[in-house]
Amino acid sequence: MTFNILIVDDSPVMRSIVRRMLESVHAHGFNCQEAENGQAALDFARSARVDLILTDINMPVMDGEELLRNLETDESLQAIPVIVVSTDKTEGRVQQMMKIGARGYVRKPFMPETLRNEIQRVLGVMR
Numbered sequence: 158m159t160f161n162i163l164i165v166d167d168s169p170v171m172r173s174i175v176r177r178m179l180e181s182v183h184a185h186g187f188n189c190q191e192a193e194n195g196q197a198a199l200d201f202a203r204s205a206r207v208d209l210i211l212t213d214i215n216m217p218v219m220d221g222e223e224l225l226r227n228l229e230t231d232e233s234l235q236a237i238p239v240i241v242v243s244t245d246k247t248e249g250r251v252q253q254m255m256k257i258g259a260r261g262y263v264r265k266p267f268m269p270e271t272l273r274n275e276i277q278r279v280l281g282v283m284r
């Protein structure tokens with residue numbers, strides 16, 4: 158089974174780090190796509206199947222919190238699990254996103270195994 162994972166971050170470097178980490182811990186079974194902000198992520202999710210979203214918080218155009226609010230109010234998208242991946246040290250913003258509906262949180266910087274474990278916990282099905 159292939160999981161379509163959408164990596165949302167305004168930093169191209171961070172997107173490619175996350176992508177390479179996912180490939181290193183789980184070479185098969187992940188199909189990674191990237192979006193540079195929340196609006197691009199929303200547009201993509203409305204046009205293709207997305208099984209999991211990994212999102213940064215601070216991004217131009219549309220930040221991670223607004224992305225999450227948009228997902229949660231869209232019946233066709235609200236089932237997609239969201240994991241927050243952020244350096245944001247203000248726990249308040251992460252807590253707010255967990256209240257809105259985020260399923261998990263990984264703080265940058267992180268080890269590949271940390272990201273993998275959080276994805277496994279959220280999806281509940283992978284090894």
Ligand SMILES: [Mg+2]
Pocket residue numbers: 166167168213214215216
């Ligand atoms: Mg950012």
